[in-house]
Every structure is written in C-alpha cells, then in structure tokens.
Amino acid sequence: MSKPFLKNAWYAAAWSYEVKKELFERTIIGESVLFYRKEDNQAVAINNACPHRYSPLHLGTLIGDVVECKYHGLRYDSTGRCVHNPHGDGKIPEKMCTRAYPLEETHNMLWIWMGDPALADPATIPDFGCQSDPDYPSVEGVIEMHGNYELITDNLMDLSHVEFLHKGILGSEAIKRGEHELLQDGTTVWSNRWCPDGLAPPAWDHMFKDYGKPVDHWLYMRWDAPAHMLLDVGITPTGRPRSEGIWMYGTDILTPKDQTSTYYFWGVARDHDKDNDEMGKIWTSAIEVAFGTQDKPMIEAQQGMLEALGVIDLDEVDPVLLPMDSATVRCRRVLDQLRREDGTRLPDPRNPALVELVEKTKAAEYEGKVVPVV
DSSP states (O other), X not given: OOOOOOOSSEEEEEEGGGOOSSOEEEEETTEEEEEEEOTTSOEEEEESBOTTTOOBGGGSEEETTEEEOXXXXXXXXXXXXXXXOOSTXXXXXXXXXXXXXXXXXXXXXXXXXXXOGGGOOGGGSOOOGGGTOTTSOEEXXXXXXXXXXXXXXXXXXXXXXXXXXXXXXXXXXXXXXOEEEEEEETTEEEXXXXXXXXXXXXXXXXXXTSOOSOEEEEEEEEEETTTEEEEEEEEEXXXXXXXXXXXXXXXXXXXXXXXXXXXXXXXXXXXXSTTOTHHHHHHHHHHHHHIIIIIHHHHHHHHHHHHHXXXXXXXXXXXXXXXXXXXXXXXXXXHHHHHHTTTTSOOOOOOGGGHHHHHHHHTTOBTTBOOOOO
C-alpha cells in the first residue's frame, strides 16, 4: 500500500540550466508537468495533458510563449488557458484549459508547488543558497533511480553506512565510532555525526594534499519535508577550526517521480580550492562513483526486494531498527504527521528556535566541535 504524497509543499522540479526556451517534461509526484521558458526567460510550468484528447503537450511546438498541441493544433498560454482553436468557428470551450503550477526560481533551481496555489509561500522554500553563492564554487546534476524517495532519505540521513558501502573512498574507522546527535525544531531534523581524531577518509585525505595525519571529521545533515537535505561535511586537523581544513555543502534533494522512482538532485558547493576549476570535475566524479555506482545500486536492490514481497515502502515490512536509525525514523514520523495535516499545517524550514545553534556556529565553538553552518 503506497503512502500519499505531501501536496502542500515545494518540490525541486529542475536545475535552472535544465529548462530552456523549449518544451521539457518531468513527472512530479505522479503528475506529468510541462516546463519551458517564455521569451522574457521566465520559467513556467503547466500540466502536460491537452484537455481535448489528453495528448502530451511536450510533443508539440513552442511558438513564442504559446504551446501548440501536435495532435489537433490547439494552443495554450503560460497560464494553461487555451488561446487558439483552429477548428470550426474557433470558439474555445470554457473547460479548454490545463493546470498552471506555482513555480519559483531560486538557488539555481526551479521549485514547484503541487498543492493549493493559495498556500504557495516562496518564503518556505528551504535554504540552499550555497548553490548560487559566488563565494562557493559549485557543480550540480540529477540522477534518476528506481527507488521510493523515503528509502533514499534513509540512506542520506544515516551516514553510518559510508564506512561500509563507501569503503576505500568516503569511509573511515572514525566514522564508525563517531558520535551521533539528533536535533529537531519545527519540521526540520538534523542528523549530526562528529568523528574526531582519526584518519580522514581516503578521498578527503587526497583532497587535503595527502595530509596523512589525524583529523576531525564532521557530517551534519539537515532535512526538511518532503525530502530536502543539505550536508555540511569536511575535515580539519584535530582540534582546529574548520577554516584550517577543507569542507563543502552537499545538496541532496529528492523529488518523487512516482511511488517507486525518484529524481536525486545533487550539488556540491565547496569552501576549498576555490580557484581550481578541476576541483569541480573531481567532485562531480566523486558523486558519480559514490552515489551512482554504490548508493544507487544498493537502493534499487532494496526496492526490488520490497517489490518482490508485494510492497513499496519499508514501513510495510516492519523492519528491525538499530540505534543509528533514530534520524530516519524521526523524518518518517514528521512526514507522516504532515501528510495527515496536509492543508492545515505546512512544512516550514524557517526555525527561529535554531538561533541559539546559529550563534554557537558563528562563535565556532560548540563543546569543542566544529559546528554546522546554518
């Protein structure tokens, strides 16, 4: 039995560079959506089905700001309204329109609202400003996979797996023995892993000019519903501030295509080697190897095991839980509660109660740890 999607929430629809002045289709939570840019470069999103015979509009032609359906030549503007009927007397039936979706462009990304348009508040889009901040050179991409988005959230919110699944690349003995901290404020969940005084994971050590000595390693993940995550991760010489090491923000945003397929929007915004353009290529390759050849096959294999049992979601099989599952369970509970309240309470990533944590961050002092930048 599949869970309903959260409707009243922002979903990542595409990176800005993906949508051009041409027709582009992407299925979001089971709805086929047509994207394009108008002549003034503004991006728009309308339902992809022509209301006449439900032919896909993305197979048609973009004429200025208007989309012409390939099947019968009906034309629709950026609001989804039919503006031209080439048949008979040209009269346009009142119902001849398709849905337009609220769409916002920020953080180098297009965000779509799938629920009640009256509730679409751009201020509640989670902060991924690192992807558009000129102080942080960045790269980004998207990977589609066969897996329920909550299964992928589990993977990202429990980073204890890197010692095993990413052995020899991102794993280290320090991660296995690291301290884990779970925080929640409002509908935001933090899963923070602190791994002091150990050898750096091989990939990190190499980027740190083959340092070869003990470091403090941190992996702090922020989650906002439905599945928007930001990773603050890096290494620094043991006991030293982050400014003496190397670190980056990892954007990890999941948008369900349907119940068993997900778009994984990834991004890397780094605070190191800023003048080295090759570092962007190195991070792109690292993501393609770690997620594309290690996480993705494992998650798709998990999904296959569940489907062989006739289910879609992990909760349906009553899995055994371990202490490292605390953050994944918390995210699932928050999302379940928001589903039950959809339309009455919205996910809101603006958490005033995190002010204290922010102030500790600015002071770069939090029980002797390098703390997340929020």
